[in-house]
Amino acid sequence: xxxxxxxxxxxxxxxxxxxxxxxxxxxxxxxxxxxxxxxxxxxxxxxxxxxxxxxxxxxxxxxxxxxxxxxxxxxxxxxxxxxxxxxxxxxxxxxxxxxxxxxxxxxxxxxxxxxxxxxxxxxxxxxxxxxxxxxxxxxxxxxxxxxxxxxxxxxxxxxxxxxxxxxxxxxxxxxxxxxxxxxxxxxxxxxxxxxxxxxxxxxxxxxxxxxxxxxxxxxxxxxxxxxxxxxxxxxxxxxxxxxxxxxxxxxxxxxxxxxxxxxxxxxxxxxxxxxxxxxxxxxxxxxxxxxxxxxxxxxxxxxxxxxxxxxxxxxxxxxxxxxxxxxxxxxxxxxxxxxxxxxxxxxx
Numbered sequence: 001x002x003x004x005x006x007x008x009x010x011x012x013x014x015x016x017x018x019x020x021x022x023x024x025x026x027x028x029x030x031x032x033x034x035x036x037x038x039x040x041x042x043x044x045x046x047x048x049x050x051x052x053x054x055x056x057x058x059x060x061x062x063x064x065x066x067x068x069x070x071x072x073x074x075x076x077x078x079x080x081x082x083x084x085x086x087x088x089x090x091x092x093x094x095x096x097x098x099x100x101x102x103x104x105x106x107x108x109x110x111x112x113x114x115x116x117x118x119x120x121x122x123x124x125x126x127x128x129x130x131x132x133x134x135x136x137x138x139x140x141x142x143x144x145x146x147x148x149x150x151x152x153x154x155x156x157x158x159x160x161x162x163x164x165x166x167x168x169x170x171x172x173x174x175x176x177x178x179x180x181x182x183x184x185x186x187x188x189x190x191x192x193x194x195x196x197x198x199x200x201x202x203x204x205x206x207x208x209x210x211x212x213x214x215x216x217x218x219x220x221x222x223x224x225x226x227x228x229x230x231x232x233x234x235x236x237x238x239x240x241x242x243x244x245x246x247x248x249x250x251x252x253x254x255x256x257x258x259x260x261x262x263x264x265x266x267x268x269x270x271x272x273x274x275x276x277x278x279x280x281x282x283x284x285x286x287x288x289x290x291x292x293x294x295x296x297x298x299x300x301x302x303x304x305x306x307x308x309x310x311x312x313x314x315x316x317x318x319x320x321x322x323x324x325x326x327x328x329x330x331x332x333x334x335x336x337x338x339x340x341x342x343x344x345x346x347x348x
Contacts, residue, residue, distance in 0.1 A: 027066040028299040030275035035236035038068040043211035048092045049074035051215045055096035061218040069106035075114045076134045089130035118172035121155040153184035158194040188258040202340045210256030231258040260301040266339035279348040305333040
């Protein structure tokens with residue numbers, strides 16, 4: 001009874017600590033097309049492989065930065081701290097789960113299968129037991145992950161130590177794709193984005209992923225990379241749950257958000273822009289010119305072009321735009337919103 005009371009006190013204390021936090025960053029991303037927009041990072045490391053922080057620190061960082069879901073994906077094969085921590089590959093998830101539940105962060109169980117090219121490094125999400133995935137043959141490892149219902153994606157295909165011949169699609173990746181083993185690719189990893197991988201996702205109907213692959217602390221990561229927020233995968237889910245995320249990932253409903261860029265299929269990128277931007281009715285006229293307020297209801301940056309003029313609409317910002325009273329034209333090119341058709345053109 002005493003142990004139960006102590007555990008209950010610990011749970012209430014942790015939940016209270018998160019609830020009272022005044023430092024959490026609220027990220028404004030609109031919901032689209034009857035889906036919930038979830039802010040996610042599905043690639044990160046802890047001291048249980050080659051990271052520098054404890055698993056529950058990853059939860060705290062995600063909470064403070066305003067994320068909805070994360071996956072800790074420690075390497076199976078590379079354990080430089082194994083003299084100091086458990087070699088049970090499930091321990092990072094078990095440790096982080098308590099804090100994630102208290103913080104309201106969805107924690108996806110995952111692992112990284114780390115091999116040379118091809119096929120390179122692969123992350124498996126939604127697994128139930130990482131230990132049997134630790135096998136010598138990577139095909140056996142992928143098979144075990146798939147038997148557990150895993151969503152598997154190829155990590156950082158353009159990372160130089162892995163892609164010494166340049167970013168390249170190998171025959172092995174075709175075989176994995178045909179077998180239904182590989183489901184997505186990181187088009188963004190850490191501080192890089194890979195346009196070629198973006199094209200592969202479009203051509204081969206693979207899900208686009210954007211993740212931090214963070215090893216150091218979040219403060220060091222953001223300072224080193226001089227960015228406001230880590231890379232994120234925006235997931236458009238039917239519900240806010242691990243099951244909802246899993247269904248959305250297998251359905252390809254994602255967009256990459258990285259250093260101001262919003263990258264993905266136009267069907268989702270356009271919806272994000274349309275739900276973020278609001279053009280007020282005319283509130284001032286001068287001869288044949290009308291003046292209207294353009295409002296950004298999101299935390300996206302909008303780098304735009306219109307009638308040969310370039311301008312920047314900041315997150316949660318607003319600006320005055322003009323048009324002809326008789327023939328109003330409010331068409332914009334958004335140069336940092338990137339789709340399979342290039343930069344996004346939108347009429348408001």
